[in-house]
Amino acid sequence: MESIDAVRADLLALIEDAESLDAVEQLRIEELGKKGRITGLMRGLASLPAEERRAQGAALNVLKDEIVAALDRRRTRLEDEALDRRLVTERVDITLPPRPESAGFIHPISQTIDEVVAIFGEMGFAVAEGPDIEDDWHNFTALNIPPEHPARQEMDTFYLPGERDGHRVVLRTHTSPVQIRTMVASPPPLRIIAPGRTYRCDSDATHSPMFHQVEGLIVDEATHMGHLKGCLIDFLRAYFAVDELPVRFRPSYFPFTEPSAEVDIGCTRSAGKLEIGHGSDWLEILGCGMVNPKVLAACGIDAGRYQGFAFGMGLERITMLKYGIPDLRTFFESDLRWLRHYGFAALAIPSLVRGE
Ligand code: DAH
Numbered sequence: 001m002e003s004i005d006a007v008r009a010d011l012l013a014l015i016e017d018a019e020s021l022d023a024v025e026q027l028r029i030e031e032l033g034k035k036g037r038i039t040g041l042m043r044g045l046a047s048l049p050a051e052e053r054r055a056q057g058a059a060l061n062v063l064k065d066e067i068v069a070a071l072d073r074r075r076t077r078l079e080d081e082a083l084d085r086r087l088v089t090e091r092v093d094i095t096l097p098p099r100p101e102s103a104g105f106i107h108p109i110s111q112t113i114d115e116v117v118a119i120f121g122e123m124g125f126a127v128a129e130g131p132d133i134e135d136d137w138h139n140f141t142a143l144n145i146p147p148e149h150p151a152r153q154e155m156d157t158f159y160l161p162g163e164r165d166g167h168r169v170v171l172r173t174h175t176s177p178v179q180i181r182t183m184v185a186s187p188p189p190l191r192i193i194a195p196g197r198t199y200r201c202d203s204d205a206t207h208s209p210m211f212h213q214v215e216g217l218i219v220d221e222a223t224h225m226g227h228l229k230g231c232l233i234d235f236l237r238a239y240f241a242v243d244e245l246p247v248r249f250r251p252s253y254f255p256f257t258e259p260s261a262e263v264d265i266g267c268t269r270s271a272g273k274l275e276i277g278h279g280s281d282w283l284e285i286l287g288c289g290m291v292n293p294k295v296l297a298a299c300g301i302d303a304g305r306y307q308g309f310a311f312g313m314g315l316e317r318i319t320m321l322k323y324g325i326p327d328l329r330t331f332f333e334s335d336l337r338w339l340r341h342y343g344f345a346a347l348a349i350p351s352l353v354r355g356e
Contacts, residue, residue, distance in 0.1 A: 004059050007038065007063065011070070012067075012070055018074055019078075024075050027071065032064070041060055042057075045057055105339050108319050108325065108343065109316065111343075111344045112322070113212070113315065115239060116193070120193045123234070123235075124191055127192065128181070128193070129178065130172070130175070130177055131172075132171060134169070135165065135167035136168040138177035138181060139176075139177045140152055143180065156173070156200040173198060175213040176215055178215050179194075179310055180298070180299055183217075187301075188308075189218075190217060190218065193217075194214065195214040197210055198210070198212065205328065206328055208316070212315035213312055215311070215312050216309075219296070219308035220308060221306060223307060223309060225309070236285065240265070242277035245277050246265065246278070247264070250263070256292050257289020257310055258289060258293075259290060261287070261288055262286070262287050263286045265282070266278060269281050285318065286311055286314075289309065289311075290309050
């Protein structure tokens with residue numbers, strides 16, 4: 001039988017040579033387990049005379065404790081060394097210059113949506129949304145644009161394959177279907193604006209197949225044409241930040257409003273330059289009118305009791321006018337140099353009412 005001293009010397013040397021935590025664990029399993037040498041020696045005790053067995057047994061227990069302690073020490077040592085190595089390699093060099101940060105910019109259309117929402121928000125309008133993929137009942141029929149109506153052709157509609165609830169599927173040609181969805185979903189009084197994307201099959205210097213509009217709708221028992229005028233005059237003066245901005249209402253026609261009007265703002269055109277806010281020229285900016293009773297009825301609203309007004313406006317146009325952006329197409333070219341020039345700092349407080 002191997003002597004206890006020989007086993008001790010051998011095991012301590014093995015432990016000292018173990019170079020990894022795995023190796024230490026392996027040794028523990030092998031040497032202290034059932035097949036280990038210490039266990040073997042303990043098994044051999046049975047054949048010894050009683051006197052010797054007691055002495056050898058005690059010595060073996062001491063050996064076992066020593067080996068357990070040696071394994072623990074080795075493990076702690078290896079862990080400490082690993083930590084030291086990490087601390088050295090992961091040291092942060094605080095003398096390095098910082099990496100340049102590039103801040104993002106708010107797209108001018110997003111900025112305009114924020115401003116429009118803020119101004120109408122102060123007038124008590126909530127923001128409503130509808131899907132870009134509409135059906136022709138919401139986009140046309142309920143808005144008093146029947147199938148044979150020329151407006152369906154005028155709007156250069158993108159039709160999609162298939163049907164929804166028996167209706168043709170379209171990319172919405174305006175934000176007006178959100179009026180319909182709002183009136184179908186909730187009873188009056190209603191006061192919403194709906195900014196969003198709209199689509200028409202048209203592409204040139206002043207038309208993009210995807211563009212943005214904001215719709216507005218009020219329905220209650222008392223709102224009349226005077227409120228419509230006051231509301232839009234206030235909005236335009238706040239948005240363009242011109243207190244005395246001339247605003248003109250010109251009779252017009254939309255199937256979903258009666259009477260209808262187009263709204264112009266005062267401007268000056270000279271030497272190819274356009275200036276908003278003064279002068280004797282006019283620039284068309286939006287369409288509006290009193291909600292046609294047929295539209296109220298299509299949405300299940302009692303047109304004898306309720307009335308209201310609606311309006312719709314292109315967002316690219318008012319953004320170009322306010323911020324001097326000359327070309328519509330640049331909005332959607334994703335040119336970072338353009339965005340850095342015309343974009344807005346993300347953390348700046350948007351210029352809200354009257355440019356404050
Ligand atoms: N939907 C119209 C368009 O896209 C704009 C419009 C005009 C909306 C008059 C309205 C409105 O709500 O009353 O040309």
